[in-house]
Amino acid sequence: MKRIPIATLLFALACSPAARAQKKPAPTADQKMKQYVDALMAKMTQEEKIGQLNLVSVGFDVTGPVVSQGVDANIRKGNVGGVFNTYTPVAVHKLQEMAIKESRLHIPLMFGYDVIHGHRTIFPIALGLAASWDLKAIEQSARVAAEESAADGLHWVFSPMVDIARDARWGRISEGAGEDPYLGSRVAEAMVRGYQGPGNDLTKPNTVMACLKHFALYGAAEAGRDYNTTDMSRQRMYNEYLPPYRAAIEAGVGSVMSSFNDINGTPATANKWLMTDLLRKQWNFQGFVCTDYTAIPEMMEHGMGTAEQVSALALNAGIDQDMVGEEFLKYAAQNIKSGAVPAAQVDAACRRILEAKYKLGLFQDPYRNVSPERASSTLMKPEFIAAARDISRRSLVLLKNERSALPLKKTGSIALIGPLANRQRDVIGSWSGAGDWKQAVSVEQGLRAAAPSLKITYAKGSNITDDQQLIDRLQAYGGELDIDKRSPEELIKEAVQVAEKADVVVAVVGESQGMSGEAASRADIGLPGQQLALLKALKATGKPLVLVLMNGRPLAIGWENQNADAILETWFAGTQAGNAIADVLFGDYNPSGKITATFPQVVGQIPLYYNHKSTGRPYTGTKLDKYKSRYLDVSNEPLYPFGFGLSYTTFTYGKPTLSKATIGPAETLTVSVPVQNTGTMDGEEVAQLYIRDMVGSTSRPVQELKGFQKVMLKKGENKTLTFRLAPDDLKFYNNDLKFVAEPGDFQVMVGGNSRDVQLVPFKLTAK
Numbered sequence: 109m110k111r112i113p114i115a116t117l118l119f120a121l122a123c124s125p126a127a128r129a130q131k132k133p134a135p136t137a138d139q140k141m142k143q144y145v146d147a148l149m150a151k152m153t154q155e156e157k158i159g160q161l162n163l164v165s166v167g168f169d170v171t172g173p174v175v176s177q178g179v180d181a182n183i184r185k186g187n188v189g190g191v192f193n194t195y196t197p198v199a200v201h202k203l204q205e206m207a208i209k210e211s212r213l214h215i216p217l218m219f220g221y222d223v224i225h226g227h228r229t230i231f232p233i234a235l236g237l238a239a240s241w242d243l244k245a246i247e248q249s250a251r252v253a254a255e256e257s258a259a260d261g262l263h264w265v266f267s268p269m270v271d272i273a274r275d276a277r278w279g280r281i282s283e284g285a286g287e288d289p290y291l292g293s294r295v296a297e298a299m300v301r302g303y304q305g306p307g308n309d310l311t312k313p314n315t316v317m318a319c320l321k322h323f324a325l326y327g328a329a330e331a332g333r334d335y336n337t338t339d340m341s342r343q344r345m346y347n348e349y350l351p352p353y354r355a356a357i358e359a360g361v362g363s364v365m366s367s368f369n370d371i372n373g374t375p376a377t378a379n380k381w382l383m384t385d386l387l388r389k390q391w392n393f394q395g396f397v398c399t400d401y402t403a404i405p406e407m408m409e410h411g412m413g414t415a416e417q418v419s420a421l422a423l424n425a426g427i428d429q430d431m432v433g434e435e436f437l438k439y440a441a442q443n444i445k446s447g448a449v450p451a452a453q454v455d456a457a458c459r460r461i462l463e464a465k466y467k468l469g470l471f472q473d474p475y476r477n478v479s480p481e482r483a484s485s486t487l488m489k490p491e492f493i494a495a496a497r498d499i500s501r502r503s504l505v506l507l508k509n510e511r512s513a514l515p516l517k518k519t520g521s522i523a524l525i526g527p528l529a530n531r532q533r534d535v536i537g538s539w540s541g542a543g544d545w546k547q548a549v550s551v552e553q554g555l556r557a558a559a560p561s562l563k564i565t566y567a568k569g570s571n572i573t574d575d576q577q578l579i580d581r582l583q584a585y586g587g588e589l590d591i592d593k594r595s596p597e598e599l600i601k602e603a604v605q606v607a608e609k610a611d612v613v614v615a616v617v618g619e620s621q622g623m624s625g626e627a628a629s630r631a632d633i634g635l636p637g638q639q640l641a642l643l644k645a646l647k648a649t650g651k652p653l654v655l656v657l658m659n660g661r662p663l664a665i666g667w668e669n670q671n672a673d674a675i676l677e678t679w680f681a682g683t684q685a686g687n688a689i690a691d692v693l694f695g696d697y698n699p700s701g702k703i704t705a706t707f708p709q710v711v712g713q714i715p716l717y718y719n720h721k722s723t724g725r726p727y728t729g730t731k732l733d734k735y736k737s738r739y740l741d742v743s744n745e746p747l748y749p750f751g752f753g754l755s756y757t758t759f760t761y762g763k764p765t766l767s768k769a770t771i772g773p774a775e776t777l778t779v780s781v782p783v784q785n786t787g788t789m790d791g792e793e794v795a796q797l798y799i800r801d802m803v804g805s806t807s808r809p810v811q812e813l814k815g816f817q818k819v820m821l822k823k824g825e826n827k828t829l830t831f832r833l834a835p836d837d838l839k840f841y842n843n844d845l846k847f848v849a850e851p852g853d854f855q856v857m858v859g860g861n862s863r864d865v866q867l868v869p870f871k872l873t874a875k
């Protein structure tokens with residue numbers, strides 16, 4: 109018998125059809141998705157493809173002047189890709205069934221909603237969440253929101269909003285993490301992780317797809333007026349405004365929303381450089397981009413052309429889905445016909461929308477396992493409420509505490525004064541769409557529940573505002589203000605009488621929820637209406653004066669800071685606000701929040717932010733120094749600096765030490781700093797690390813946050829904290845937009861806020 113060499117035998121076996129079939133690697137998840145979408149798109153008409161690019165609003169909330177019409181007929185025709193503002197298993201089921209059963213190709217709809225700081229269980233507004241500096245808590249707030257919104261039939265949430273904001277006049281500063289790109293990036297990642305769950309596996313029915321917004325630079329609106337122009341250098345964009353968007357993309361966010369503003373002359377929604385070159389080519393974003401509300405037709409007002417032209421501009425820029433505008437529905441086909449838009453552009457957009465649906469598992473189960481039973485056992489369940497209370501108290505910031513005004517005793521008497529003291533509606537803030545304010549806890553309810561033996565007497569003291577025009581404007585858009593018809597004098601008189609009989613005055617003052625958020629810019633950021641007059645009258649009683657502030661932005665509160673004994677910043681702290689505030693006021697929780705947006709002394713200092721550049725004439729504080737960069741009438745300092753917040757205990761920082769005084773470009777520097785709790789209570793401290801690049805090819809900020817740690821220290825306890833500065837932490841985008849570290853002198857600064865830091869120099873070498 110002829111002997112066949114073993115190698116030949118193995119080769120023959122390996123080439124057999126069976127072996128070939130075996131060896132062929134299994135398709136990856138991406139390949140499977142592509143095959144699925146290819147097959148589906150092969151069946152679609154051009155009209156049906158364009159239909160997927162249409163996102164309509166059905167339901168309760170409207171944030172712009174236009175609402176979607178003829179939705180049922182459009183769903184049946186396959187003219188709708190997604191729906192927002194509809195939730196609850198029953199409502200979602202109804203529309204989904206229409207698409208699945210009555211449209212030709214049975215393509216499921218995708219349901220989105222503005223789940224911004226919680227869905228049914230409402231957490232503090234984003235500016236408050238960020239003030240916790242607690243990434244685990246922030247992630248948990250998004251996880252709870254995902255569990256609830258998914259159980260309520262939603263697939264997609266219009267969050268996180270990561271726009272850097274340095275202008276407290278802008279009402280939407282309340283919706284983001286504040287002024288810092290480093291903190292903003294970490295918060296963005298935490299939110300994406302919370303919504304999309306571990307590994308971004310959106311097929312899990314308790315996840316939702318996140319939508320990063322508003323891309324881009326929406327927070328830099330000129331004069332803090334909403335929707336206004338932005339104009340900025342690429343260097344500033346790359347170094348200061350873009351990092352949080354990029355961090356969310358790298359964390360795997362599934363979708364992006366374009367912003368309303370124009371950027372250096374081109375509206376974001378028509379901006380090909382932004383949507384295609386930067387987002388997709390440089391950052392490799394694989395998801396889809398929807399517009400913000402009617403951003404496409406609004407481009408006619410921007411002066412970009414006719415409806416047909418702006419529709420083409422948006423598609424060609426790389427926008428995939430048109431929210432409410434219906435400009436793709438109306439004009440995409442004729443734009444393809446005329447050659448203004450390549451058909452491939454519509455195909456690409458349609459593919460991205462279908463891929464999102466595929467990633468969400470909607471082709472397997474278009475209902476994602478929702479049912480009224482699942483909803484009722486999930487929404488506002490006790491663990492979620494407990495999480496809300498815990499996260500709320502972590503977000504509160506103690507701005508002042510003298511004469512041991514706080515914590516309050518649970519005995520004796522307090523005068524509880526102020527237009528916000530008994531408000532349930534206001535504590536859940538704006539953008540609390542599905543939240544039921546009747547289930548929220550007001551400050552009065554929280555205090556009474558926590559201290560049943562304390563005598564609490566309430567008087568309103570003033571309205572939020574007495575300006576009828578402002579009242580009308582707020583009421584027209586769900587302001588739900590409670591306006592007392594008595595005169596300001598009568599209200600103040602009653603409050604003073606109540607105050608005179610109490611041991612302590614607790615005044616709950618600030619903004620109504622509708623005074624911050626979208627389309628809620630303010631040119632004067634002091635306490636509105638007669639509230640300051642009320643505080644002055646209360647101060648005159650000589651009683652200890654504790655302020656509880658509610659507001660969605662930094663306020664200019666110079667008088668208040670000078671005259672109140674204690675000030676607790678509570679933002680709009682959510683469903684459990686009153687309980688969380690009571691926990692802090694009575695010392696059952698030691699406050700640990702720190703502000704993430706600078707509070708100015710007066711509005712005229714804006715924009716005011718800690719990570720500014722130095723001028724050639726920095727003011728160093730010598731009175732007669734005329735030709736320096738300063739104002740004649742106010743110092744350059746903020747009222748409260750970025751990162752500032754007090755505790756009922758005190759923390760003392762030792763001198764930071766470095767692992768090396770000189771490092772090479774690939775080395776990591778270790779910074780160690782001892783921190784001691786030198787007060788009389790256990791407490792948490794947010795230790796912050798900043799750097800300054802002393803000399804650069806471009807001027808560099810005087811300080812940049814590069815690390816932080818929130819640590820619990822028992823009273824008397826001393827811990828040495830270790831921070832690591834990796835090579836990338838020293839890099840920045842230079843004039844050629846290259847991300848480089850430049851050798852030379854640096855400073856590292858560590859402290860409990862951006863002002864009170866200790867400095868240590870180090871050097872970076874070229875090799």
Ligand code: BGC
Pocket residue numbers: 171172222266321400401626
């Ligand atoms: C807002 C977005 C929001 C959208 C949908 C717009 O007016 O700018 O933040 O997601 O409406 O409600």
